[in-house]
Amino acid sequence: MSTIIPIGPFHPVLEEPEYIQLYVNGETVESADIDLGRIHRGMELLAQEKTFDQDIFLVERICGICSASHSWAASLAIEDIVGVTPPDRARYLRTIVHELERLHSHMLWVGLAGHILGYWTVFMWGWKYREPVLDALEMITGNRQHYAWYKAGGVRRDVADEIWPEILKIIDEFDKNTDMLIGAILDDPVILSRLKGVGILTKEDAIHYGCLGPTARGSGVDIDVRRDDDYGAYSEVDWDVIVQPDGDCLAVSVVRLLEMKEACKIIKQCIEKLPGGPIVTEIRDIPRGEGVGHIEAPRGESFHYIRSNGTNMPERHKMRAPTFLNIPSFRPRVKGETISDAVLIFAVIDPCYSCTERMAVLDPSGKPFMTGQDLIKLSHEKTEKLRREF
Amino acid sequence: MGATSWGFKKSLWVFHLNAGACNACDIEVLDCLCPRFDIERFGMKLVGSVKHADVLLVSGFVSRKVLPQVIETYEQAPKPVAVVALGSCGCTGGIFRDGYNFAGPVDKLIPVDAYIPGCPPRPEAIIDGIVKLMGKL
Ligand code: SF4
Numbered sequence: 001m002s003t004i005i006p007i008g009p010f011h012p013v014l015e016e017p018e019y020i021q022l023y024v025n026g027e028t029v030e031s032a033d034i035d036l037g038r039i040h041r042g043m044e045l046l047a048q049e050k051t052f053d054q055d056i057f058l059v060e061r062i063c064g065i066c067s068a069s070h071s072w073a074a075s076l077a078i079e080d081i082v083g084v085t086p087p088d089r090a091r092y093l094r095t096i097v098h099e100l101e102r103l104h105s106h107m108l109w110v111g112l113a114g115h116i117l118g119y120w121t122v123f124m125w126g127w128k129y130r131e132p133v134l135d136a137l138e139m140i141t142g143n144r145q146h147y148a149w150y151k152a153g154g155v156r157r158d159v160a161d162e163i164w165p166e167i168l169k170i171i172d173e174f175d176k177n178t179d180m181l182i183g184a185i186l187d188d189p190v191i192l193s194r195l196k197g198v199g200i201l202t203k204e205d206a207i208h209y210g211c212l213g214p215t216a217r218g219s220g221v222d223i224d225v226r227r228d229d230d231y232g233a234y235s236e237v238d239w240d241v242i243v244q245p246d247g248d249c250l251a252v253s254v255v256r257l258l259e260m261k262e263a264c265k266i267i268k269q270c271i272e273k274l275p276g277g278p279i280v281t282e283i284r285d286i287p288r289g290e291g292v293g294h295i296e297a298p299r300g301e302s303f304h305y306i307r308s309n310g311t312n313m314p315e316r317h318k319m320r321a322p323t324f325l326n327i328p329s330f331r332p333r334v335k336g337e338t339i340s341d342a343v344l345i346f347a348v349i350d351p352c353y354s355c356t357e358r359m360a361v362l363d364p365s366g367k368p369f370m371t372g373q374d375l376i377k378l379s380h381e382k383t384e385k386l387r388r389e390f
Numbered sequence: 391m392g393a394t395s396w397g398f399k400k401s402l403w404v405f406h407l408n409a410g411a412c413n414a415c416d417i418e419v420l421d422c423l424c425p426r427f428d429i430e431r432f433g434m435k436l437v438g439s440v441k442h443a444d445v446l447l448v449s450g451f452v453s454r455k456v457l458p459q460v461i462e463t464y465e466q467a468p469k470p471v472a473v474v475a476l477g478s479c480g481c482t483g484g485i486f487r488d489g490y491n492f493a494g495p496v497d498k499l500i501p502v503d504a505y506i507p508g509c510p511p512r513p514e515a516i517i518d519g520i521v522k523l524m525g526k527l
Contacts, residue, residue, distance in 0.1 A: 037455050131424065
């Protein structure tokens with residue numbers, strides 16, 4: 001007999017309104033379910049009602065943390081349709097902002113993980129060290145979040161050369177703080193015992209569920225779009241993909257911590273090598289056609305597909321954020337663990353539900369609305385219809 | 391000075407309700423807690439239940455699925471409670487106001503005492519808004 005424990009939708013440890021059901025037997029979790037849909041905003045339809053230029057501002061607001069990732073992926077998709085490449089300076093600038101975003105996103109996760117573990121100190125540290133990164137982002141782009149800086153063909157505003165020494169100083173400082181944090185976290189026996197061997201995701205499961213980003217790399221799956229499909233300036237700087245084989249919460253945390261160090265390395269090299277020249281390749285019209293763009297967001301691969309029918313608005317804009325594929329890995333991870341570890345296991349993929357929402361079911365009766373088979377049938381029919389039309 | 395306004399004069403406890411925000415607003419709220427902004431020097435802190443709160447901070451555009459819960463949360467809050475709509479989404483629906491899942495903005499559903507616009511509002515703006523609200527109550 002299993003008991004159901006509800007978590008959410010408005011729970012102090014959840015940042016976003018999500019409803020999680022744990023099926024427990026005594027202390028042991030047997031399975032879990034998740035109910036999404038509270039932040040579904042109808043992004044894809046909204047994107048079809050805006051022009052290509054406005055679209056970039058919309059996709060930024062998919063998620064407050066990955067705003068550079070989504071806007072870069074959408075820009076790449078538009079560039080793919082038109083067939084232009086951005087100038088070198090834009091490529092480097094985009095890489096710098098994207099890596100700064102990775103720094104602040106991972107640091108935010110470290111803080112939240114500390115909060116969930118009951119270490120308020122780690123939360124305060126993490127968020128204190130994150131602030132200077134936001135300052136750096138503000139110096140470069142003008143905004144702390146939602147940079148409004150990426151644009152199909154390049155970036156929107158140029159950067160004065162005087163700010164780079166300041167930013168290098170911030171990165172050096174951050175690098176040192178990360179070292180300190182890595183030491184403090186990995187030497188703490190209490191934190192280690194809460195993380196080590198908890199919530200294991202095997203390599204087979206990670207591949208089976210199609211996990212992405214640090215979640216997959218923590219389980220020994222060696223994927224990273226930055227290396228596998230070269231974009232930005234990543235092939236011109238020296239850095240490593242961090243992979244850990246164990247698949248437990250500790251491995252994922254180590255991946256994130258070490259990735260911050262790699263990101264610091266990338267930013268420093270990019271600033272050193274930053275070429276001069278124009279920042280944007282002008283795009284006059286967008287022809288009929290389709291394009292894709294994908295980039296490695298802090299949580300994994302973000303994918304954007306845009307189809308244009310020759311007007312100034314996209315005919316279809318499909319977005320897929322990494323959390324969408326990482327969420328199902330909750331189930332194998334949480335099976336057999338205790339209730340007290342469940343929330344940590346949910347947090348370990350660094351879920352971002354606002355990216356993930358695909359639909360909202362408003363029927364309060366709780367009856368199953370559609371089964372998986374129904375959805376597959378619906379999707380096949382839609383694909384057939386589109387194929388005939390396009 | 392009545393008992394209510396006397397109660398509002400000091401430490402306001404804030405319950406943050408995410409009604410479909412994109413995370414940026416929520417992160418800026420948490421940022422207010424972190425050492426740089428340190429909102430606790432005004433006696434404010436985030437609480438885990440609306441039943442402990444003096445201020446209900448609603449961020450996000452209010453989706454149709456979350457709508458009954460927003461109203462329920464407001465009803466559960468001990469009155470008087472000050473409601474703050476946070477961000478462009480909370481104030482007007484922002485960039486999502488044309489979406490089919492939009493049920494807000496917040497002031498159509500529950501009475502709002504203060505608006506903090508911005509997408510996302512900076513932590514300084516959030517602190518400023520709530521401190522001004524404190525003076526008003
Ligand atoms: S106001 Fe802006 S930052 Fe805040 S939730 Fe809405 S879109 Fe996100």
